[in-house]
Amino acid sequence: MFRAVIADPLPDPLPEPTLLERQQILVADPSQQTFWHRVRFELVARHADELGATQVVDIGAGAGALGDWMLANRTRIEYRFEELSAVLDRRLTERFGAHRRTEPSSPLPSGSLVALLDVLEHVEHDVAALTAIRMRMTPGAHVVITVPALQWAFSSWDTELGHHRRYNRRTLRTVVEAAGFQVDSVAYLFPELLPLLPVRKLRRSTRSDVDFPQLGPLLTRVGYRISTATTKLRRVWPSGTSVLLTATNPAADDPESVDRG
Template sequence: MTTTTHPGSASLQQPDYWWYRARTQLLRTALEPFLGEPSWVLDVGSADGPSVSWMRRHGRRIALDVDPRGLASERGVCGSALALPFASEVFDVVAAFDVVEHCEPEDQAMAELARVLAPGGHLLLSVPAYQWAWTDHDVRAGHFRRYTQRRLLTAVERAGLEVRRSTYAFSAVFPFFVAERVQRRFSRSPASGDGGLTPVPAWLDWLLMRLSGLDRRMLKRFDLPFGSSIFLAAVKGKPGTGQMSSTAKPRMARRPPVLEVGK
């Protein structure tokens, strides 16, 4: 089992950066319908707290992150997605937004996320898209990989989960993303400021947020065919079947998750 050492999420230094603000809105639009009425929610990678603010009124939330600076909650646990310190099948929702690309081996992280999910519960994910977009930003952020939609679906299904929605996001701003990645690829000096984020003037911040609003409107109606991120919702099937009946009601985990010391 290996991990990459990196300075933590850039959201800790710049939580008001346009991308985090836009992602909060896009995640809510695309994935909130899959939350239901959970009793217990596990937020893996909670250093990106601004992006999960919309989840806080849904059930009781436990936050987990390898970086203790991201654990502002009373129910905060410092730990790794590769060895979640919880009993099996205790969470109704497990969210891991821009987490699994940091994990190696990938299958181990996916298996752990699926293990702690209760039957009928939902896994909510986001990951960065396209390996061709790999730059110094990914190295600095501690990424092991970027994804295509097919690769993410394969990884999730291999963990025994049934995908309910998979869509690209940040489609309307995609030309800016491509231009920034090309600039990074051929520039001799890093294009980013503190935390590895590209500085954005006020006028461009306004434009990028407006364009992201187009994504929100489209995501309410259909999945997007390209973009710099991928969002996914999957469900854990009934015990012994590996499948979820379209008429079955999810079984919610009413007992509190058990913290397994030394896991």
Template sequence: MAGFPEDGIRTLHEGRDHFWFRHRNRVIEQALRRAVGGGTARVLELGCGGAVVGAHLRACGFDVTASDRDQEFLRYLPPGMPALVFDLTRDAVPAAAQGAFDAVVLGDVIEHLKDPVAALARAREFLRPGGRVVVTVPALQSLWSDYDVQSMHEKRYDRGDLLRELDAAGFTVGTIAYFMCIPAVPLFIQRKLTLRKGSARLGKDSLKISPLLNRLFAGLMRAEHALSRVVRLPFGSSLLATGTKP
């Protein structure tokens, strides 16, 4: 996709067992089940990168098609997963794909784009009437750091940003909720007090984590996930939103 590091797809694929990706998968899966029901829904993952989200959703029984602009992503797809090479920033939606999906997922995609509204409007064309979009983005501008620069982010979002962009793209907005609440504080400390420009820990190396710490945070994120089902989290380093195509 536009505004994405050259080795980003490989890096994402190699980091798929990181607690952060595993938790995001659960959050997106839960949002999809609430939006479109069980696993028979046709789902398109746009900007899929290493298909970290799509592979999880497919394992959960959803009928998933993976899509990215760079054919490199094809190397990382589970066997038999349908694929569409598509540039969300410029390509016309193929006639056969217009209105063909029950849901579209954009997992940490639009923060890389200079015109996220146009991309969301293009994503909307893939949906049937009443179809749903599920979007995740990095949140809290206070967490902005050189990591965001190297990741080629245009911004970090707040709830109002995401609401306005989905509305402008023609969606009826449903849920907008923070997640990654527990990691937000250590991320702030890491990115503001530890990382410095040029640090070797920036970029792809930031996904490196000890197995013990990864297991610890995986457990904490399971607790956060359970808590988020009964209360709205007050903040988080990520946002999720859902919208409906009228």
């Protein structure tokens, strides 16, 4: 008897990656990451350790560079991801498994730290997006946010990557509080990189040069040591190239937000 053999359906074809998706795919390769990435990942992990968080939910996860770092350095903490790009979501699912995905319409796991690393600048309506995320979080849950700093430094590099804006401490705090969060701390990062901002602004960026520069081993080690030192003193810097903010989803009867650092 003839029996038809039906193969498993192939996944739907995906479009060619956009410029931002291509950059995220490149950054997922550890050889393409800079000390700038490592310092931010360590800040997230340290905050999760301080909170006793059992999971980190990486919203706007890109291609999962934070997840790869955590699997190598923080196995105690479960990595979860959420990504709206179909191209990147497929890569994340193949890399980490569908069980680590969170759905944008579902409540976020209790005991988790939500991370948005350089995500808000890509979102046109940042307050609405943050409000929607907060509504999915349990009362008392925490979020850590990084964004590029200083609107005067907005350049063609930002435009090529789909940024709507850059922030300072005040504007980021205003957005986060408008979304209903209680701000715990807000500070500048990477003041040592400030001299590079005017250079980037004056230079006309193209699609071929928006990726992160490849640094040699010596520059990577030196940059990491300097940035680690300046990060420890982040509360004293009057400016920097990134802003770091931590916040809490307050209970209904919590007092108004008070900055603790």
